[in-house]
Amino acid sequence: MKLIKVSVFSFLVLFSYSMFSQWQPAGDKLKTEWASELDPENILPEYPRPIMKREQWKNLNGLWDYSITDKNSAPSKINDGEILVPFAVESSLSGVMKRVEPSQVLWYKRNFTIPTEWDGQRINLNFGAVDWKADVWINDIKIGSHTGGYVPFSFDITPFLTKGEQEISVKVWDPTNEGPQPRGKQVREPEGIYYTPVTGIWQTVWLEPMNPKSFKKINFTPNIDNNTVKLEAETTNLETGDIIEVIVLEDDKEITRAKFAAGESLEILLEDPKLWFPETPFLYRTIVKLISNKETVDEVKSYFAMRKISKKRDENGIVRMQLNNEDYFHFGPLDQGWWPDGLYTAPTDEALKYDILKTKEMGYNMIRKHVKVEPARWYTHCDELGILVWQDMPSGDEQKDWQMRKYFEGNELVRSNESEEIFRKEWQEILDYLMPYPSIVVWVPFNEAWGQFKTKEITEWTSNYDSTRLINSASGGNHFQTGDILDLHQYPDPQLYLYDANRVTVLGEYGGIGFPMEDHLWASDKNWGYVEFKSSKEVTDKYIEYAETLKDLVRSGFSAAVYTQTTDVEGEVNGLMTYDRKKDKMNIKRIRKVNQEVINILKD
Structure with a gap:
């Protein structure tokens, strides 16, 4: 009898494992520890947009059907296999790990149902990000398209829904480096500082019920000099008489409440506000309501921070960055946001x-998010944990006439009309998407001349569009006397070889100390750093040597520094951590100590 019980139990375990194991990470490349924790039925279950949170939503992440076809044809059935959304098709965690050529397209399909309690509401279909061009069908009706690989977009799918089960299909085309579109470090032939392509859905897909009248966007703009914060809200189907109510909470306790007409803005006065610093990242939580005919038709939870980023000449004549009207040195790693198993997509929110x-543990106060845009939750984590963010525009098009050590003398890249239009559209969409996040303090339109064009015009446009942050026009070269920052790149040791007496001067990249750690490498060969060592002690010693040099350069004129980089990435082995995040390369206590010393020089 006991034998029978054991046998039945064993059968059930094997059956369950068989069902679960229909999805497995593909390939034998490096994996993070989070990869083993994935449940295909519960992928990235956290609410995707915490800066504007509603209570009701439905996650569409999980296993979808997929096919890869010629660009000019459609499959009779989408049934090449299953892909785990939202991991790019080239990634291990997608379960596919296949390349999609520019001559091909990637198709997705899945069924879903609408919760019965959403009856009578509008239904929005939201995509966190899809790289690069997405066409979307609901129940075999094409409902819309979107281009741009880094920003969220949505469709009101209500008119296309039927009774019972619904079907969604998505077609994605991505030319990678054969097109002029923003793509960051993605190339068809990865090597050196260029990495594996990312094609398709790479952020959460989700449904949200909406009232016909609802918030499209809210944004808080702090003014610490006046102890005020300005609230602007964009709504759908605005009518005269619609009202917005905002409740401001401090440590879960209501401290003020106000109402104003929808379509207007409101300045909220705060008594003795708590300022946001990386050391004390205080956030004011809010509840924002849209009221029509005395009824609350939409309600979102949000937050803001009282912080100011600016620049000012100090007593030595050096233009310094200031945080909340205090000289404040920015110091942090170049962070590319790549994962060996998920590529652009972290396996879990914990990851x-x-x-x-x-980054905080190592004593830094800043991250330069390098030629990539992250999911919304990443920026909220920065807001909550206390880290300054420099946000790059993902690079695209070509690099031409890169000049590092002098102000630019030459002809700028001339982009095609299509390329220029794509850049302007996607840069504005990135600004719109990220403007509400207080941790972001610097915009970086161009890096090392990649796609750099009409620098003065783009800088002025960016500054006018968001006057509350500093503009780092051209990180690492092709310098113009425009914007707020002169940004030098120098590997491996820090050097101050060019100085601007009228703008902030920063070291936008340096370091790159390589240390290939066995059993934690993406590839067995072609691993490189700007300099390479064979032990943690050697790497730590060299890092500290560079930091001691940096201390003197801070006194001489640098107001920020960016060390390359947070983790190894594919063939690059110059990370503070291994690519799988399982090993620190350096002695954390030693580098934390020297990092804090660098940061505190301006406070001495």
Whole structure:
């Protein structure tokens, strides 16, 4: 009898494992520890947009059907196999790990149902990000398209829904480096500082019930000099008489409440506000309501921070960055946000947060998010944990006439009309998407001349569009006397070889100390750093040597520094951590100590 019980139990375990194991990470490349924790039925279950949170939503992440076809044909059935959304098709965690050529397209399909309690509401279909061009069908009706690989977009799918089960299909085309679109470090032939392509859905897909009248966007703009914060809200189907109510909470306690007409803005006065610093990242939580005919038709939870980023000449004549009207040195790693198993997509929210926590642990106060835009939750983690963010525009098009050590003398890249239009559209969408996050303090339109064009015009446009942050026009070269920052790149040791007496001067990249750690490498060969060592002690010693040099350069004129980089990435082995995040390369206590010393020089 006991034997029978054991046998039945064993059968059930094997059956369950068989069902679960229909999805497995593909390939034998490096994996993070989070990869083993994935449940295909519960992928990235956290609410995707915490800066504007509603209570009701439905996650569409999980296993979808997929096919890869010629660009000019459609499959009779989408049934090449299953892909785990939202991991790019080239990634291990997608379960596919296949390349999609520019001559091909990637198709997705899945069924879903609408919760019965949403009856009578509008239904929005939201995509966190899809790289690069997405066409979307609901129940075999094409409902819309979107281009741009880094920003969220949505469709009101209500008119296309039927009774019972619904079907969604998505077609994605991505030319990678054969097109002029923003793509960051993605190339068809990865090598050196260029990495594996990312095609398709790479952020959460989700449904949200909406009232016909609802918030499209809310944004808080603090003014610490006046102890005020300005609230602007964009709504759908605005009518005269619609009202917005905002409740401001401090440590879960209501401290003020106000109402104003929808379509207007409101300045909220705060008594003795708590300022946001990386050391004390205080956030004011809010509840924002849209009221029509005395009824609350939409309600979102949000937050803001009282912080100011600016620049000012100090007593020595050096233009310094200031945080909340105090000289404040920015110091942090170049963070590219790549994962060996998920590529652009962190395996879990815990993993997404981990890199920020480690950055804080190492004593930094800033991250330069390099030629990539992250999911909304990453920026909220930065807001909550206390880290300044420099946000790059993902690079695209070509690099031409890169000049590092002098102000630019030459002809700028002339982009095609299509390329220029794509850049302007996607840069504005990135600004719109990220403007509400207080941790972001610097915009970086161009890096090392990649796609750099009409620098003065783009800088002025960016500054006019968001006057509350500093503009780093051209990180690392092709310098113009425009914007707020002169940004030098120098590997491996820090050097101050060019100085601007009228703008902030920063070291936008340096370091790159390589240390290939066995059993934690993406590839067995072609691993490189700007300099390479064979032990943690050697790497730590060299890092501290560079930091001691940096201390003197801070006194001489640098107001920020960016060390390359947070983790190894594919063939690059110059990370503070291994690519799988399982090993620190350096002695954390020693580098934390010297990092804090660098940061505190301006406070001495």
